[in-house]
Every structure is written in C-alpha cells, then in structure tokens.
Amino acid sequence: MTTGFEEATPSLLRPRGVPETIAWRGGADGRLTILDQTLLPHAVRHVVCDTAEQVWEAIRSLRVRGAPLIGVAAAYGLCLGVRPRRDAARGALLADVRRVAEYLSSARPTAVNLLWALRRVQARAEQEPGAGCEVWRAMLAEAHAILHEDALACRRIGEHGAGLVPEGGGVLTHCNAGALATAGYGTALALLYVAHERGRRFRVFADETRPLLQGARLTAFELSAAGIDTTVLCDGAAAALLASGRVQMVVVGADRIAANGDTANKIGTYAVALAARAHGVPFYVAAPRSTFDPQAPTGAEIPIEQRDAREVREVAGGVVAAPGAGCFNPAFDVTPAGLVDGIVTEAGVLKPVTAANIAKFLAEQDLQRSA
Numbered sequence: 355m356t357t358g359f360e361e362a363t364p365s366l367l368r369p370r371g372v373p374e375t376i377a378w379r380g381g382a383d384g385r386l387t388i389l390d391q392t393l394l395p396h397a398v399r400h401v402v403c404d405t406a407e408q409v410w411e412a413i414r415s416l417r418v419r420g421a422p423l424i425g426v427a428a429a430y431g432l433c434l435g436v437r438p439r440r441d442a443a444r445g446a447l448l449a450d451v452r453r454v455a456e457y458l459s460s461a462r463p464t465a466v467n468l469l470w471a472l473r474r475v476q477a478r479a480e481q482e483p484g485a486g487c488e489v490w491r492a493m494l495a496e497a498h499a500i501l502h503e504d505a506l507a508c509r510r511i512g513e514h515g516a517g518l519v520p521e522g523g524g525v526l527t528h529c530n531a532g533a534l535a536t537a538g539y540g541t542a543l544a545l546l547y548v549a550h551e552r553g554r555r556f557r558v559f560a561d562e563t564r565p566l567l568q569g570a571r572l573t574a575f576e577l578s579a580a581g582i583d584t585t586v587l588c589d590g591a592a593a594a595l596l597a598s599g600r601v602q603m604v605v606v607g608a609d610r611i612a613a614n615g616d617t618a619n620k621i622g623t624y625a626v627a628l629a630a631r632a633h634g635v636p637f638y639v640a641a642p643r644s645t646f647d648p649q650a651p652t653g654a655e656i657p658i659e660q661r662d663a664r665e666v667r668e669v670a671g672g673v674v675a676a677p678g679a680g681c682f683n684p685a686f687d688v689t690p691a692g693l694v695d696g697i698v699t700e701a702g703v704l705k706p707v708t709a710a711n712i713a714k715f716l717a718e719q720d721l722q723r724s725a
C-alpha cells in the first residue's frame with residue numbers, strides 16, 4: 355500500500371508557517387487528518403476521520419473548506435466510506451462506491467471540485483478490473499493523486515500569476531483562497547506567496563468576509579504567518595478602499611466557473627468586482643481545472659448554497675439581529691464573466707475570459723490527463 359510523501363503535501367509545496375490542511379496517515383488502514391478551520395485563528399487543532407459520515411460533517415460544517423480542499427477531502431471520504439466492504443465482490447463494491455459518492459456529493463452544492471473529485475475516484479474504481487480489495491487500493495491511490503496534483507496546480511497558478519502582483523501596490527482579496535483552502539499554496543493567495551518569495555513588495559487588503567469571517571480569521575492568519583503585510587477591512591469598506599487608489603489589483607478564488615466564465619465565489623465577491631470595474635482596478639480569478647464546470651453553460655446554472663440563518667443572526671454566538679427579522683444567507687454569488695479581467699490557471703492566464711478560451715484550456719488539460 356502506498357505510504358510516504360504521496361499521503362501528505364510535500365513541504366516545498368506549502369507556504370512556510372501555514373499548518374497542513376489535510377493528510378492521510380497510515381497506509382491501507384490509515385485515517386484522514388483534517389485541520390479544523392472553524393477554530394482558527396485561536397487554535398490549531400486537527401480532527402481525525404474514519405468514516406464518510408465524519409468527512410461529510412467536516413465539509414458541511416466548514417471544518418474543511420475551500421473548493422479544492424473540499425474535493426480532496428471528499429476523495430478520501432469515498433475511500434473511507436467503502437473501506438469496511440473492500441473485500442466484497444467487485445460488483446457489490448462498485449454499487450457501494452456509487453451510493454457513498456452520492457451521499458458525499460450532498461455535503462455542499464456549489465464547489466464543483468467536490469463532484470469532480472468524487473467522479474475521478476469513482477471512474478478509477480470502475481476502470482480497475484481486479485477484485486474488491488484491488489479496486490479499493492486503486493481508489494486510495496487516486497485520492498492521493500488528487501491531493502498531490504492540487505498542490506502542484508496551486509504552485510503553478512502562483513508562478514503564472516505572480517507577475518500580475520503590483521510592485522509597491524495594494525492587492526484586495528475576498529474570503530480565503532489560500533493554503534488553507536487547498537492542499538498547497540492556494541489559488542488567489544498563491545500569486546501573493548510566489549511574488550513575496552521573489553522579493554516583490556506589496557500590501558494585501560483582506561475583506562473580513564461576513565458571515566463566517568474567512569478573510570479575517572483565515573486569510574489574515576495565513577498571510578501574516580508567511581510574513582506578508584496584511585490589513586483586514588469590513589466588507590462594506592471595499593468600495594471606498596478601491597475608490598481611494600490604494601489597490602491596483604483584486605484577486606479572488608472560485609467555487610465553480612461556468613463554460614462562459616461566469617464565476618461563483620464567496621458571497622460579496624460580485625460587489626467587489628462591480629466596485630473594481632467602476633474604479634478601473636483589474637479583477638482576477640485564480641482557479642485550477644477542477645473548479646471549471648463545462649456542464650454549466652452560464653452562472654445561472656450554478657447551484658448556490660443557502661446556509662443557516664443563525665450565521666447572519668448571530669456574531670460569535672451572540673444574537674445581533676432584531677427579533678422577528680428574516681435572514682438572507684446565500685454562501686456564494688456569481689460574478690459575470692464580463693467583470694473578470696483574467697483567470698489564472700495552472701496552464702497560464704486565460705485572457706480575455708471567453709467561452710472559446712475556456713473550452714481550449716479544458717480540452718488541453720483533459721488531453722494531458724488522459725495521455
């Protein structure tokens with residue numbers, strides 16, 4: 355059974371100072387270790403998952419979060435979910451794989467990386483001609499490959515996009531699309547890590563990202579740990595900051611990119627994109643192949659997660675909304691492709707953002723994988 359470096363991200367592919375987000379430890383009888391991001395920045399604690407149900411709960415509750423990382427977690431969750439029956443006949447095991455994949459896909463609806471990773475592991479299971487235990491071994495190898503490829507893709511995104519980071523300027527980001535959201539350097543924040551490594555000086559502005567504060571809790575935590583100058587602002591201050599001339603670039607991650615480039619990302623991203631366009635500041639999205647959904651022709655076909663009203667009604671456990679008020683709590687919004695100046699991928703910067711450029715990128719990536 356595979357052991358060693360494939361099970362966790364090699365340290366060269368993670369920024370220094372940022373805790374490991376996910377790792378499979380222990381070979382065939384191993385366990386999945388996940389950083390509990392609900393506790394950050396106050397505590398760095400890992401939870402251990404032995405079942406698909408535990409992985410489902412970790413995804414739903416945002417202990418593990420960020421589109422690429424959700425995909426990696428789900429891939430391992432599928433392996434855990436069918437492991438108790440890995441000695442069953444091949445047909446019975448494959449039926450189980452379908453059932454557990456369906457279950458895990460219900461954890462969160464918007465990040466397509468979840469479905470993408472589950473389909474990959476399922477396809478690998480179906481292609482493996484051997485007995486149940488060999489099918490299961492192939493599934494685990496595929497989950498390791500997904501983790502490793504995500505870390506490599508993040509590094510490449512950083513290298514392709516680092517040149518866009520303005521020397522001596524300001525960069526605004528929303529939510530957390532960093533090392534904490536992936537198995538590697540992150541997507542949007544990978545540009546900043548690589549630019550920082552190359553000696554570029556710049557300041558990052560991180561929207562706090564209500565209601566769950568991924569910007570204040572996570573982006574500020576990981577950028578500060580890596581020694582990058584970071585300032586947190588309320589989401590409502592972003593337009594004024596862009597108007598002030600202190601920001602020369604906006605970069606965000608994505609949860610799903612439709613075939614035409616419409617981009618779903620954390621709620622509030624659309625408002626930032628509108629304000630950036632109004633003030634002539636370039637707005638970039640950074641995302642790997644696993645975040646593109648060619649089955650969704652436009653953003654209108656992307657399912658948007660609606661979360662519990664308590665996330666809006668309460669702050670740090672205390673009720674802040676007036677009694678009787680309703681709550682609107684979509685976790686994501688869609689930024690139209692026309693507001694996106696470029697998409698930084700592991701293969702380079704897609705610019706202009708058109709359906710044709712996206713289709714070409716997807717065809718090349720899928721060809722490379724099948725080669």
Ligand code: MRU
Binds near residue numbers: 421422530607609685
């Ligand atoms: O609800 P979350 O914290 O999972 O939302 C995360 C985001 O919106 C990120 O920007 C996106 O997943 C890209 S992460 C590289």
